[in-house]
Amino acid sequence: MKSVTLRAYAKINISLDVVGKREDGYHLLRSVFQGISLYDDIRVVRGEGEKGIAITCNLPYIPTDQRNIVHKVATAFFKEAGIADYSVAIDLQKKIPSGAGLGGGSADGAAVFSALCRLYEVSIPTARAIEILTPLGADIPFFLHSGTMLAEGIGEILSPLPPLPECHIVLAKPRAGANTKAIFTALAGAGIPAHPDTDGVIEGLKNQDLSLIAKSAGNVLENVTIPLCPPIQRLKETLQQQGATLALMTGSGSTVFGIFENEKAARNAARVLKKYTQNVFTVRPICRPMRTE
Numbered sequence: 001m002k003s004v005t006l007r008a009y010a011k012i013n014i015s016l017d018v019v020g021k022r023e024d025g026y027h028l029l030r031s032v033f034q035g036i037s038l039y040d041d042i043r044v045v046r047g048e049g050e051k052g053i054a055i056t057c058n059l060p061y062i063p064t065d066q067r068n069i070v071h072k073v074a075t076a077f078f079k080e081a082g083i084a085d086y087s088v089a090i091d092l093q094k095k096i097p098s099g100a101g102l103g104g105g106s107a108d109g110a111a112v113f114s115a116l117c118r119l120y121e122v123s124i125p126t127a128r129a130i131e132i133l134t135p136l137g138a139d140i141p142f143f144l145h146s147g148t149m150l151a152e153g154i155g156e157i158l159s160p161l162p163p164l165p166e167c168h169i170v171l172a173k174p175r176a177g178a179n180t181k182a183i184f185t186a187l188a189g190a191g192i193p194a195h196p197d198t199d200g201v202i203e204g205l206k207n208q209d210l211s212l213i214a215k216s217a218g219n220v221l222e223n224v225t226i227p228l229c230p231p232i233q234r235l236k237e238t239l240q241q242q243g244a245t246l247a248l249m250t251g252s253g254s255t256v257f258g259i260f261e262n263e264k265a266a267r268n269a270a271r272v273l274k275k276y277t278q279n280v281f282t283v284r285p286i287c288r289p290m291r292t293e
Helices: 069-081 104-119 126-136 180-190 198-207 210-216 222-228 231-241 263-273
Strands: 003-021 027-046 052-057 087-093 148-153 157-160 168-173 246-249 256-260 279-283
Touching: 003 104, 003 198, 003 246, 027 104, 027 168, 027 198, 027 279, 052 069, 069 087, 069 104, 069 126, 087 104, 104 126, 148 198, 168 231, 168 263, 180 222, 198 210, 210 246, 222 231, 222 246, 231 246, 231 256, 231 263, 256 263, 263 279
Parallel strands: 052 087
Antiparallel strands: 003 027, 027 087, 027 148, 148 157, 168 256, 168 279, 246 256
């Protein structure tokens, strides 16, 4: 096998809570992750060009050197596999916006790890992969599975959940991004006035009750992210006005998503949102875990 091509699917956080902080500064989360059908195309080719890791990307502002998470993942893979003599070319065709709270970089990293395992015929248990990759991107463990998951710890403790009920999801990202470090610094100063009912979200998933999921969901980072990126509020309000069952920011932003039961309503909402930003996508949930090992 000379090459592997994979789709690296994005995610949203149906609910995101911060429940503590570790001594090393990492925040402890309790979040419901949901895979969605927006994806990057990843192609990994073995044995072409000079020794080392060569990365290309369709977006000129994405770094293609050691700063890129896929470079870090590939380096970690070769170290773990004990492979010193390697030549690999990685091409990223990105559709997932950067700095969006959709996990694009971590999704790409998980896909590259999977591709390298296949190309080099190396079997690395998922538990070991999580141990290796979590320091490189706390969302990577989720993307080794996708589907619907409860994530705890810093994102590395995962429990499968029933799939999100059939629905249509509209994503809207303002031009401005959100700085994760600044957001968590602001959270430390502002505190958390109200926590989402994550157990209620889980109960809603178990009962396939979209209204209970919407009633229970929340994102504790919204209150501190919106002042840093005000367009988020306008996008969220627009989704609510268009009849979204749930409108919420995902991750640390700046993407907002709306969940609709009706496809026509979702497409109408997407058209309205394009008055404010061109970064609008209509997607579906990925409801079955898809291992990328």
